Amino acid sequence: xxxxxxxxxxxxxxxxxxxxxxxxxxxxxxxxxxxxxxxxxxxxxxxxxxxxxxxxxxxxxxxxxxxxxxxxxxxxxxxxxxxxxxxxxxxxxxxxxxxxxxxxxxxxxxxxxxxxxxxxxxxxxxxxxxxxxxxxxxxxxxxxxxxxxxxxxxxxxxxxxxxxxxxxxxxxxxxxxxxxxxxxxxxxxxxxxxxx
Numbered sequence: 001x002x003x004x005x006x007x008x009x010x011x012x013x014x015x016x017x018x019x020x021x022x023x024x025x026x027x028x029x030x031x032x033x034x035x036x037x038x039x040x041x042x043x044x045x046x047x048x049x050x051x052x053x054x055x056x057x058x059x060x061x062x063x064x065x066x067x068x069x070x071x072x073x074x075x076x077x078x079x080x081x082x083x084x085x086x087x088x089x090x091x092x093x094x095x096x097x098x099x100x101x102x103x104x105x106x107x108x109x110x111x112x113x114x115x116x117x118x119x120x121x122x123x124x125x126x127x128x129x130x131x132x133x134x135x136x137x138x139x140x141x142x143x144x145x146x147x148x149x150x151x152x153x154x155x156x157x158x159x160x161x162x163x164x165x166x167x168x169x170x171x172x173x174x175x176x177x178x179x180x181x182x183x184x185x186x187x188x189x190x191x192x193x194x195x196x
Contacts, residue, residue, distance in 0.1 A: 147177040
C-alpha cells in the first residue's frame with residue numbers, strides 16, 4: 001500500500017507525458033498531412049500549365065485543413081502496472097517490431113500471513129524467576145522480627161533473604177540489615193581475621 005502511494009506521482013507523471021506525446025504526434029501528423037496535400041495540389045496545378053494561377057480560396061482551405069478527428073478522451077478504470085525497465089532515450093524501437101511484453105507484477109513487499117505466539121508472550125520475552133521465602137512463616141513476619149532473626153543466620157540464609165526481599169517484598173529496612181549482616185559475616189570469615 002505504501003509503495004503504491006509512493007509510486008503514484010511517478011505513474012501520474014508518466015501518464016501525463018504519454019498524453020503529451022500522443023498530442024504532439026497527432027499534431028505532427030495533421031501538419032504533415034496538410035503540408036503534403038498543399039504540395040500535391042500545387043504540383044497538380046503546376047503540371048496542368050496553370051503555374052502562375054493562385055489557388056481558389058475553398059481549394060486552399062480544403063487542402064490546408066483536412067478533416068481531423070478529435071482525440072478520444074476516456075476514463076482510466078484500472079491503474080497500469082508500473083514500468084519496470086525504461087529503455088535509454090537514444091534507443092528507438094523499429095517501426096514494425098512487436099511491443100515489448102511486460103512481466104506480470106511481482107510485489108516486493110512482505111505480506112503478513114499469520115501471527116502467533118505462546119500464551120503470555122505479550123507481557124515480554126524472557127524467563128521468570130520465582131524465589132521461595134527463606135524459611136517457613138517468613139511472609140507473616142514483620143520487618144523487626146526478620147531483622148532480629150538475621151543475627152543467628154549463616155551467610156547462605158542471608159543471601160536467600162536478600163534475594164527474596166529484592167524480588168518480592170522490597171522492604172528497605174530488611175535489605176539494609178541484610179547488607180550489614182553480610183558485611184559482618186564476610187569480615188569475620190576473611191583469612192586476615194582468622195590468623196589472629
